[in-house]
Amino acid sequence: MTRTMTSHTVDTRELRNALGSFATGVAVITTLAADGTPVGVTANSFASVSLDPPMILWMPGRHLRSLDHFRSAGRFAVSVLAKDQAPLSRRFSTPGEEKFQGLSVAQGLGGIPLIEDALATFEASTATLHEAGDHCIILGNVERFSYRAGEPLVFHGGAYCDLLAS
Template sequence: MRSLREAFGQYATGVAVVTAALPGGGRAGVTVNSFTSVSLDPPLVLWCLSRRAPSAPAFLAAGRFAVNVLAADQEHLSRRFATPSPDKFAGVETGRGPGGVPLLAGALARFTCRTATTYDGGDHLIFVGEVEHFERSDGEPLVFHSGGYRAFATPERTATWAGV
């Protein structure tokens, strides 16, 4: 099992925090690297959550969620939302999206979604959401590869190409 996990880890991914507003005013948040676009028409995204995650019942009940794509300088948020805590949002700057969904300040992109469906994914739940609102900004992404955070390398432009 460990060697399979290490093999999966060879695929570099971005890092996101998925958040939800709960009935009664609570909030849930979890770090994921299993986020992808599914469709442009209708606009759909997908992410996965361990069935054993303490927040799994909250995300199942919430009905909507936000995917906050983290910037390179937000490793601290990735670690915070990956670690069990009574209040992962304490001291974190947030805004509110549709339905009160928490939005993390400084994220490279944010997608507010209505949960369209969930699927059985073995030891994980697969969430598919319909994008209701999105926004993006420029910057470098937080990247995860082989069990650690990595810097995103941008090739230096040393030549200007002209027509041949």
């Protein structure tokens, strides 16, 4: 299907469908609220930015209840989910306060929670924050990372999918 639109005629649903053709991994981004409460959201907007110095970014929507915590915390962590961690992706994409209830997590730098058995974790201090339409761009300096072998959770066309499926 071919869609040609100007910025004045963008159909948001069609744009979302088109953007969904870009397959991504899935991560849980975490931080701590000022009172020490853990905060986390599922995100596929994670990206590597720079190797030297090591920098990463992710893009929280302005609609996120947790956005102010990410703005003010000064640091965040990225846990890249493995293929069998779709339930965690669902848990952290459900808006609300109960995301960590009954969940065992590892303690990262500054006490920020890290998802156990993630494929990779990146712990970062926030470098800059840019406003970008209905989202923000949060750039971070990587301070510590770890990774393991394994298959990633993949998101494509609005659904979790199997890289090996035909």
